[in-house]
Amino acid sequence: MSGDLPMPNSRNERMPAVDIHLPMPEQSNSARSSRSRSKRASAEYARYENPTPQRSRRNSNDQPQVVQPVPGTDNFDAETGKEKDSGYKLPWEGDGMPAPLDFTRKFMGGLRIDVKRRLIKHFKDDYTDAFEKENFAVIAPSILFLFFACYAPALAFGALFDIATEGNIGIFETVLSTAICGTVYAVFSGQPLTIMGATGPELAYTIVFYNLCKQLDLEYLPVRWWQGMWTALFTVLCAITDSCALMKYVTRFTEEIFSSIVSILEVAAALTAIVNIFLSDLSTGAQLLSVILTSATYITAVKFRDLRGSDWMNATFRKHISNYGVVITIILGTIIANAVLEPFGITDLTFLNVPESLRPTLTLSNGEPRPWVVNPMGTERELPSWAPVFAVPFALGLTILGYLDQNLTEVIVNKKDRLLRKSPGYHLDLFVCGIGMYPLLSILGLPFTHAATVRSLAHVLSLTTYETVPAPDGKSMITKVTGCVEQRVSHLVVHILMFVSLAATPLLRQVPQFIIIGIFLYLGMSSIRGNSMFDRMWLLGIWDKERWPDEPFVTEVSTATTHKFTGIQLACFAIIVILRYVGAGGAMP
Secondary structure, eight states, X not given: OOOOOOOSSSOOOOTTHHHHSOOOOOOOOSOOOHHHHHHTHHHHHHHHHSXXXXXXXXXXXXXXXXXXXXXXXXXXXXXXXXXXXXXXOOTTTXXXXXXXXXXXXXXXXXXXXXXXIIIIXXXXXXXXXXXXHHHHHXXXXXXXXXXXXXXXXXXXXXXXXXXXXXTSSOXXXXXXXXXXXXXXXXXXXXXXXXXXXOOHHHHHHHHHHHHHHHHTTOOHHHHHHHHHHHHHHHHHHHHHTTGGGGGGGOOHHHHHHHHHHHHHHHHHHHHHXXXXXXXXXXXXXXXXXXXXXXXXXXXXXXXXXXXXXXXXXXXXXXXXXXXXXXXXXXXXXXXXXXXXXXXTTOOXXXXXXXXXXXXXXXXXXXXXXXXXXXXXXXXXSOOOTTHHHHHHHHHHHHHHHHHHHHHHHHHHHTOGGGOOOSOOOHHHHHHHIIXXXXXXXXXXXXXXXXXXXXXXXXXXXXXXXXXXXEOTTSSSEEEEEEEEXXXXXXXXXXXXXXXXXXXXXXXGGGSBHHHHHHHHHHHHHHHHTTOHHHXXXXXXXXXXXXXXXXXXXXHSSOHHHHHHHHHHHHHHHHHHHHHHHTTOGGGOO
16 A cells, blocks of 8 residues: 555546545534534544545646535435435346355355356456457556556565565565566456555565564575465465455544555655665765755655646646656656766765566575575575474464455445446455465565555556536536446556566666665655545644644544544554564564
8 A cells, every 4th residue: 555646647636535535415504512523423434434426626737626416406415415326336236146245154155256246247348348449548548657657666665675685575576576466466356456566564564574584593585485375375264254344344444544554664664764874884975865866856756746736838748747757757867866976986876786687686695596486495504394383473464464455455446436337356356365476476485465555546547437517507517437447458468568577677777776765755655645644633733723624524523523533543553653663563463
């Protein structure tokens, strides 16, 4: 769950804002006492969690603005104060089978239903729909955009994996893992709109597990082989026992905490790498240049992102520059960094650790690259007999992380206001991870991937279709979501391109490492924007209520209730973060 990436069309929606910043129906203006408002707080938040699907109006910057149902028009229900039912039916309604997140009370019940609803019913049209003329016009630009939206985070996470595991896992492995998992997932998953990739919690957990193996003098990759196999087993057990049905009890309270942890872990990893610059043996010039590159990369990426909402040039130019701003930033930074090395006499700047050929990053003590297939009994020395059992609790933790990453992302992707026409497959997706992806990644010594929230939403929004109609007041136009081009082709082609990109991996040896660290910092900081928990946290420091934002948690909920709700969230958030950094990271999940 990471980074605020621009969308490949003019309808720029930030990831958290899709679900958080939707106004609630107006309430009566009658006076309320603080006591009665507190009693209604839970009901208010429940309604806040499931807002009525809204329409949007374009502003001068070509961005959608939420429009309330208008009283006195055909779309307004005076009795409920909400927009009338649009006629949209959930894909599984009327098929005689339990809903996707219902317990079936049968062995593999949910999994079998997912296979029927998605693989059997839609497997053919998941491909043929992509080549319909009107759909292909949407898919083609989405593929180009999404490739860079997936490739940049793969580089960023790969660079940090390389630093944290001392070369056991690197950029090459991260890109290869993303390509393999994306291809498998695109073909067999129940919700191919979801994008797999490295995530912040996975990075943090990998660091904890690697450091523990190092302290116990265990070879990391063989122990990780066992961790991955145990994780695969536990994940399959979750998939065949309808465990995904538990997600129907998850509320925004949990979603916001999890999203916040993802953001903070990514930011902390980037800042730690920056601090370590000054603890390294680099020359003063290399240290200063590394900090400058990191800062300049972050600032430039932010400026490119915000260009979409500016008045420069025209909307088309702003859209394209903003869409590919991260890639442009990496290229510009690389050119400038290499140009200044010789004039300033800097010879020890750190570049990306990428193999010169298509081989694993890790080099063994004999100077040869490690074998592609990891030996579970040890690569250079024999693994202790207790190591496979030692990996079990850490496999359980990794299973929980994968379960949460996967299902929380899918809950967001499958929101009703996306107007999806094909059923999701929560149990099937988890089964694909456990039976097809985790074992293969363990054998090859590649990093695990999970559903990446922001990349998944970027995919969904790039495939969303809209129509513009006159507003009820007759003075402006409103833009309404009409659906989404649901298919497997865009997901599949993007990850085939990831395989192709491996041939160019050696070129990455020219990219300074701290340009990619700057990109990682950008991804982490961007994912904080629009997170309601952080928005409410800032209110604790704004004592002038007239300066509070016009948001539902300000206008529709009492101040005391808002602060209590936020305080409990922050306490839970703090406990998890503290566990990560006080030597108890294994308990973080």
